[in-house]
Amino acid sequence: MIKNQMRMTHQRDIILRQLRKSTAHPTADELYEQIKKKLPRISLATVYRNLEILSTAGLIKKLEISGRRKRFDGELRRHHHVYCLLCHRVDNIDLGQEENFQFLPAKAGGYRITGCRIEFFGICPDCKKKLKETKKMGCKKCGNETLNDQQQQILKTLAQSATACGSKDIAAAVKLEPKQISSQLTTLKKKGYVASPVRCKYEITEAGKSAIA
Amino acid sequence: MIKNQMRMTHQRDIILRQLRKSTAHPTADELYEQIKKKLPRISLATVYRNLEILSTAGLIKKLEISGRRKRFDGELRRHHHVYCLLCHRVDNIDLGQEENFQFLPAKAGGYRITGCRIEFFGICPDCKKKLKETKKMGCKKCGNETLNDQQQQILKTLAQSATACGSKDIAAAVKLEPKQISSQLTTLKKKGYVASPVRCKYEITEAGKSAIA
């Protein structure tokens, strides 16, 4: 094996320590802001550079989940993540007994598979709270965004269905006139809370799920 | 009363059809290149805009895997993906009987979980083949003296240009990742075959010219 030529500079050391100190999976920029308190003269480029070097050396892990910004993890143990669709924070997740289960696809399509990543997504506790408060508030501006009782019932019904529903299916669960349901579905579709994969079939979108969270 | 109906414009329709035509998970840019053949006057912005609108409407899916570029999928059925660590292509993957299995974490850490994504990664068939060829080509020791295919291509491109080129100019002529080009340029510069008269601009040297003579 070739000797690792990497020097452990003061900056590199601080970056590594800071990453290991929490389980917050910071971006390069977030880390830079934290580290500036200890090393006010450090450059953002140094942070980027060292995160790259440290992850190539296998001392940290680079996460490429949930959007365009890379995040970094000081925890090397095999584990998986959840991220919030609204604020994009990333947390570790416990898969229980499945934790060490290695998925292997039936057909690899000719690929040589070297790994597998399992990611969950949803709404984090903080954002759940914020959503509740926003709903309570009910300001005029948000009026366009707030849902009436009928709409909420329909969304909840759709959320429980694995497949797309027709208005008949919804009528079975929600005691409303078919005409009403159809009208509300149209409104919900406009707001982006339901989608129609096929004519006359409706399903809830991610936005819809967060609207009733 | 604000009406917010999505119009099915010609551009939007073509984009949707093109996406559904293959299982290649193109990026906005790749799709743009394909569509330009049918609609030469379409704007890249229109492609980006419509991909966003179509995915919000639930007519297509947005994939945020493997790096910084978003990819899009016309297939709405629940399925998962493999991607190549080297060339970043994305393919569908068959999970066999597990396909519809919904992972649920033991502890959600307070999150309201709305979904789960399973991603495999590895080396695609094409890249496997290329790796084999590269191995055959030459020993690492000789690497210092001989030029590989990429380096020769780059040098030839530079030789044909009257003015200094940016890596973008080279990328237009040589089908390679910008990172690759940049890396090879650095190597070539060290060897004295290219010079950099201005930042990020490169030109061939006399030594470089004789190297490809």
Place this chain on the structure above:
DNA sequence: GTTGACATGGTAATAATTATCAAATACAAA
């Protein structure tokens, strides 16, 4: 102490995406 590989801070450049805006278009109402 000289040498030379590796690092750093400051900044420019790049890549991918998003925003802006005047002009074109789709489409519902007249």
Place this chain on the structure above:
DNA sequence: TTTGTATTTGATAATTATTACCATGTCAAC
């Protein structure tokens, strides 16, 4: 069929995140 107008488009500017560059600095080996 014509018309009014909100939506959409193409062109381009701006933004975001990351990477490249370079002059200068550090340090360990000769």
